[in-house]
Each structure stands twice: as C-alpha cells, then as structure tokens.
Amino acid sequence: MKKQLLALSFALVSGLTLTAQSADQNPRAQLAYEAYQTENPTDHANTMGVTMDQTYEAYDPILIKEARRQERRDFRRQLRLERARRPQFIAPRRPWGWYGW
Amino acid sequence: MKPFLPLLLFAILLSTSCNRQVQRIETDTTVDLSGRWNDTDARLTAAELVSEIMGQPWLERHKRNNSGEEPVVIVGMVENKSHEHIEAEVFIKELEKAFVKSGRVRLVQGGAKREQIRRERADQQNNASQSTMKSWGLEVGADYMLQGSINSIMDAYKRKKVIYYQIDMTLTNMETNEVVWIGDKKIKKFVKN
Numbered sequence: 150m151k152k153q154l155l156a157l158s159f160a161l162v163s164g165l166t167l168t169a170q171s172a173d174q175n176p177r178a179q180l181a182y183e184a185y186q187t188e189n190p191t192d193h194a195n196t197m198g199v200t201m202d203q204t205y206e207a208y209d210p211i212l213i214k215e216a217r218r219q220e221r222r223d224f225r226r227q228l229r230l231e232r233a234r235r236p237q238f239i240a241p242r243r244p245w246g247w248y249g250w
Numbered sequence: 251m252k253p254f255l256p257l258l259l260f261a262i263l264l265s266t267s268c269n270r271q272v273q274r275i276e277t278d279t280t281v282d283l284s285g286r287w288n289d290t291d292a293r294l295t296a297a298e299l300v301s302e303i304m305g306q307p308w309l310e311r312h313k314r315n316n317s318g319e320e321p322v323v324i325v326g327m328v329e330n331k332s333h334e335h336i337e338a339e340v341f342i343k344e345l346e347k348a349f350v351k352s353g354r355v356r357l358v359q360g361g362a363k364r365e366q367i368r369r370e371r372a373d374q375q376n377n378a379s380q381s382t383m384k385s386w387g388l389e390v391g392a393d394y395m396l397q398g399s400i401n402s403i404m405d406a407y408k409r410k411k412v413i414y415y416q417i418d419m420t421l422t423n424m425e426t427n428e429v430v431w432i433g434d435k436k437i438k439k440f441v442k443n
Contacts, residue, residue: 198363202330202335208406209406211406
C-alpha cells in the first residue's frame with residue numbers, strides 16, 4: 150500500500166512538473182517553428198562551420214601609394230601599346246595633357 | 251684557358267641561378283614577415299580559447315542541470331569583419347580537437363560535412379545490407395552552438411602601423427538562447443616598414 154502511494158505521489162509530481170513546463174512554453178511556438186520550415190536546408194548548412202568574409206579595406210598609405218604606382222605603370226604600358234598599334238597616334242602634350250614620357 | 255671559359259661561365263650561371271633555399275622549421279616557431287595575420291596568431295588564439303572554454307563554469311553547470319550528461323556542441327558561423335582574409339577553421343579545429351580529446355564535451359557535425367553524411371546515409375538505404383544500414387532520425391541534437399566574430403582596427407601613418415585583432419567566440423544555449431560562455435583573444439602588432 151505504502152509503495153503504491155509513493156508511486157502515485159511520484160506520478161502526480163512528475164505530471165505537474167510536465168504540465169508546468171508546457172504551460173510556460175509560448176502558445177505560438179508552432180507558428181515560430183513553421184516560419185523557419187520554409188528555409189532551404191542546404192542554405193542553412195552552408196552557413197555552418199564556415200568563415201563568412203565581410204572584410205573592409207583599411208587605410209594603409211603604403212598600399213595606396215603602391216596602387217597608384219601600379220596604376221601609372223599600367224597607363225604607360227597601355228600608351229606604349231597604343232602607340233605601337235597606331236604609328237600615327239599623337240599623344241596630347243602640355244597644356245592639354247602630359248603622360249610623363 | 252680558352253676552352254675552359256664557356257665551362258666556367260656555365261658554372262657561374264649555375265651557381266647564381268639556384269639560390270632558392272627551403273628550410274623546414276618547427277610549426278610553433280614564430281616568423282613574422284609582413285605583419286599580417288599569420289599562423290602564430292592562429293595558434294595563440296587557439297591556445298587561449300581552448301584554455302578558456304574548458305576551464306569555465308558552464309561545463310559543470312550543464313552537467314549539474316542535466317544529470318551528469320556531457321554537453322553537445324555544434325560549430326556555427328564565424329564572421330570575419332576584419333580587413334584581412336582570416337580563416338577561422340584553423341583555430342576552430344583546435345577547439346573541436348580539445349572537445350573530443352577531453353571527453354568532457356560532445357561534438358556533432360554540421361555544415362557541408364553533415365550534408366555529406368546524410369547523403370551517404372540516404373545511399374545506404376538503397377545499397378547497404380539491412381543489418382548494417384543506418385537509420386534516420388537518430389542524430390544527436392546539439393545543446394549549444396559555438397559562434398564567433400573576428401574584428402580588426404588598423405591605424406597607419408607614413409611607414410608605421412598598428413594592427414589590432416579581436417577574436418570573440420560565444421557559446422549559446424540552443425533552447426533558451428542564453429549565452430553561457432564568451433571567450434576572446436586580442437592581438438596587437440606594431441609594424442614599421
């Protein structure tokens with residue numbers, strides 16, 4: 150009899166605890182779950198365990214100087230190629246433009 | 251002397267053209283060349299994060315609240331918001347290794363690797379024998395997700411620059427969204443060109 154009472158009280162306590170837990174859950178939990186069901190599972194998998202690059206360009210005077218130098222080099226190369234392609238090509242000179250050659 | 255001249259020239263050419271040297275060094279050696287993020291930074295970050303995550307109270311608290319069960323962790327996304335390309339996998343793998351080696355934290359696979367496992371399991375449903383075929387719906391659900399971000403600040407003037415990196419990792423409870431652990435590693439460098 151004692152054992153049965155003990156089992157009954159245990160079941161009652163467990164039942165109450167479970168009810169309390171579910172009562173605390175938001176009643177619209179199913180809606181929230183369904184909202185995420187439309188997402189493609191592969192899209193989600195692609196964001197897991199990876200590094201997402203959102204890098205920015207930092208101000209570095211040395212790199213900027215080097216980029217400008219490279220730009221000038223490319224421009225002069227283009228100019229040389231253009232001159233070789235068209236022998237009649239006359240590059241504008243000062244004051245309309247001077248290309249440093 | 252004359253017949254030896256081409257030979258001598260060839261010898262000089264050979265000796266000057268092959269000047270590349272490759273030297274094997276220990277993986278824990280610090281070699282700073284450009285001042286950018288390098289293997290030493292990744293190693294230091296890994297060491298700091300491993301010691302922090304394994305020594306914090308979240309582990310014991312989880313066990314206490316879950317009748318001694320080890321926490322299950324999944325690795326989420328790491329956002330690199332710095333000015334350089336930094337691959338977080340290098341130090342994340344160290345964290346994963348520490349989890350598995352210690353036996354105190356369980357790890358579940360995520361991302362593309364998990365997709366591959368699921369595809370293989372699907373393939374087994376058609377090709378494997380019934381006794382060896384693995385069932386669906388028995389994966390271990392993660393208790394926590396590990397996420398992180400990498401930030402940097404650079405200050406440069408003429409030929410000098412100071413670079414600051416901050417790597418933050420957080421562990422969040424999957425059910426309650428509670429952040430149970432935050433770890434970080436800060437690195438500052440002064441570079442003079």
